[in-house]
Amino acid sequence: MSDRLIRARCKSCGGEMNYRPDKPNALTCDSCGATEVLKVGSDQVVERDFREALKTGSAPKGMGVETHDFKCKGCGATTMTDASVSSIECSFCGTPIVKPDTYAQNLIQPTGLVPFKVDKRQAQQAFGDWLGQGWFLPSDLSKIAKLSKLDGVYVPYWTFDAKTHSHWTADAGYYYYVEVEYTDAQGQKQKRQERRVRWVPVSGQYHDFFDDVLIPASTGVKIENARKIEPFTLKELVNFEPKYLLGWRSEAYAVDPETGFSRAEKIMDEAIRDACAKMIPGDTYRDLNVNTRKYDITFKHILLPVWIAAYKYGEKTFQVLVNGQTGKIGGEKPISWIKVALTVLVVIVVVVVAYMVFKKP
Numbered sequence: 001m002s003d004r005l006i007r008a009r010c011k012s013c014g015g016e017m018n019y020r021p022d023k024p025n026a027l028t029c030d031s032c033g034a035t036e037v038l039k040v041g042s043d044q045v046v047e048r049d050f051r052e053a054l055k056t057g058s059a060p061k062g063m064g065v066e067t068h069d070f071k072c073k074g075c076g077a078t079t080m081t082d083a084s085v086s087s088i089e090c091s092f093c094g095t096p097i098v099k100p101d102t103y104a105q106n107l108i109q110p111t112g113l114v115p116f117k118v119d120k121r122q123a124q125q126a127f128g129d130w131l132g133q134g135w136f137l138p139s140d141l142s143k144i145a146k147l148s149k150l151d152g153v154y155v156p157y158w159t160f161d162a163k164t165h166s167h168w169t170a171d172a173g174y175y176y177y178v179e180v181e182y183t184d185a186q187g188q189k190q191k192r193q194e195r196r197v198r199w200v201p202v203s204g205q206y207h208d209f210f211d212d213v214l215i216p217a218s219t220g221v222k223i224e225n226a227r228k229i230e231p232f233t234l235k236e237l238v239n240f241e242p243k244y245l246l247g248w249r250s251e252a253y254a255v256d257p258e259t260g261f262s263r264a265e266k267i268m269d270e271a272i273r274d275a276c277a278k279m280i281p282g283d284t285y286r287d288l289n290v291n292t293r294k295y296d297i298t299f300k301h302i303l304l305p306v307w308i309a310a311y312k313y314g315e316k317t318f319q320v321l322v323n324g325q326t327g328k329i330g331g332e333k334p335i336s337w338i339k340v341a342l343t344v345l346v347v348i349v350v351v352v353v354a355y356m357v358f359k360k361p
């Protein structure tokens, strides 16, 4: 392993020490297998006041060690490694990058991370199994699984907490029925029931507390793929300790805290609107207007473990993610249009045959 943030030497043999998923809470020597216990705590995984941190820039910066930061021209992601590494292949899209710089030192330091629990072999297995599932896959796809590059990357996230107080107004609608006269096709007068709505203005208050709204801060990981491998168990967050990154890559966040918070607000606002809508009496409603004040807003910057495979099929690059904590997999697969066309053809034939057989002469 040469892509690394910092180095630790084995006290017994001088070999490289790495973090391994099968030996949690320790560093393991590559050469002799000696271990060094990592001090694990979660007391520093605390939320910081959001507005205060933005105003004063008081949040700690950098990764605590010198890094080389490789910005990918292909996908825009910045991968961080040890300062000794001079070139990498982007984990997210496979683009080779040769010229590192160091800009990530100005970024807000993570407060916590979830260590990898799923090792490379398990991730590879999950990837292979997953590639084999599905009707419309090209037949040679499972061969690609063996060729794929699989990188363990600590992916950046923001989490936001907020208390909310909302005042809402709406028109509550109550159904009632009236008898209406009409003239039918034969010119006869008829009566029928018709529904009407009586609108009544209503209003109310709603309080909520949002805990750990999770926002991916990555640009290398596609957001729709990131959502597929959720949830992460954030109870397992430990204090940020650069030694956990030994032998692994990490990505610098590309979504700044302000943008992250506006995304979190959208999620909160939708949940609040749904909750307010449920409070409206009557059979239906219209013109729901929600006014929300958010306060005690706090945030955390955290790193979560993700296995990333970027594989090429034909001209296209597909991204697959494996949750490094739970093993949940999600991503993109190519579609074999020949198989789709054949299936459509079979369905048409079946329908036509069924029609011929059951058609009454």
Ligand SMILES: [Zn+2]
Binding pocket: 010, 011, 012, 013, 014, 015, 029, 030, 031, 032, 033, 034
């Ligand atoms: Zn050793």
Ligand SMILES: [Zn+2]
Binding pocket: 072, 073, 074, 075, 076, 077, 090, 091, 092, 093, 094, 095, 220
């Ligand atoms: Zn890339």
